[in-house]
Amino acid sequence: MSRITLSNLAHSYLPKPKAPADYALKEMDHVWQDGGAYALLGASGCGKTTLLNIISGLLRPSQGRVLFGETDVTDAPTAARNIAQVFQFPVVYDTMTVRENLAFPLRNRGRDAAYIAARVEQIAAMIGMEAMLSSKARGLTADAKQKISLGRGMVREDVNAILFDEPLTVIDPHMKWELRTQLKQLHREFGHTMIYVTHDQTEALTFADKVVVMHEGRVVQTGTPEELFETPEHTFVGYFIGSPGMNLFEAEVEGPMARVMGHPVPLSESYPATRGRVQIGIRPEFVQLADEGLPVVITRVEDVGRHRILRGEAFGQPVNLLLPEEIPAATGPAFLRLAPEKINVYADDWRVLPVGARRAA
């Protein structure tokens, strides 16, 4: 197992890239700590698969280095990197039995028969396929075949990292939850470095200790699920994580006070003078209805389990509130109170630190 370092990395699929828009991955430095369970999260086309393929060696970056531990593997082929990969769609040998499929990566490495038999039993139990070990893979459902692919990805204990590219796409919803839990369990037991690509925030937040959020070819934040919720470093993180996402208001900020279209919104800290497009962001969970404050028109009230989502509009912008069921709510004009300690300030989409604050390492 090893730490994976991406140093001064960038990638373009064009032979002679010029503008930043020509790059699928913009220049980045990023470290994946040894033994970390990471989710790589972002919208379709943001560069997740490109990044994963560079780590696995399927793609050579047009700029920068990839290090496994201290070893530079930028030019090493996939086979030399000692990693396991699980793709979106099953990769299994149809003519082999489930047992032979699971044993394949171990046989390839010359492991002894007793070890292989024990390890295959263990993995089969994990993916819920003990009863099918002697069945041929041909004829199994896509769901079952993908479970075999997952099992094969996890069967070797000596890999540097396991890379998953949207591995649960073809799995039915109940089994998805089950397999994610199993993956987490496996991570706790064996401590492999795992990188799990997904565009589904639930998948990312339940699987990972650290979530790496990508947007337009950049890593915009790496953090725990709590950090992504409390202090999104980029407005995209605020919008992409959470359901509904963070509310944003165009604002002017001076010291401990923001103004939204002239309406004062107190902040809990003082902010430095900021240039560019300034916005304040607050999650729907921390907005309340009040007798005075920001004027809003509530257009819809939705019941979602123990909460209600109120959807509305303030100054031409959509606004969402998440309120407990017992609070009365109706459509029409209302006022909003924003919890000052839950407001983040953004300039040109990046979070501005309050005066005297330091960014978490």
Ligand SMILES: Nc1ncnc2c1ncn2[C@@H]1O[C@H](COP(=O)(O)OP(=O)(O)OP(=O)(O)O)[C@@H](O)[C@H]1O
């Ligand atoms: N082989 C390729 N040749 C040219 N452009 C490519 C190639 N593969 C990807 N791209 C482009 O690079 C950008 C990043 O694509 P990538 O597949 O890495 O994104 P992604 O986040 O994995 O998306 P998805 O979730 O849809 O798989 C996209 O604009 C895509 O069109």
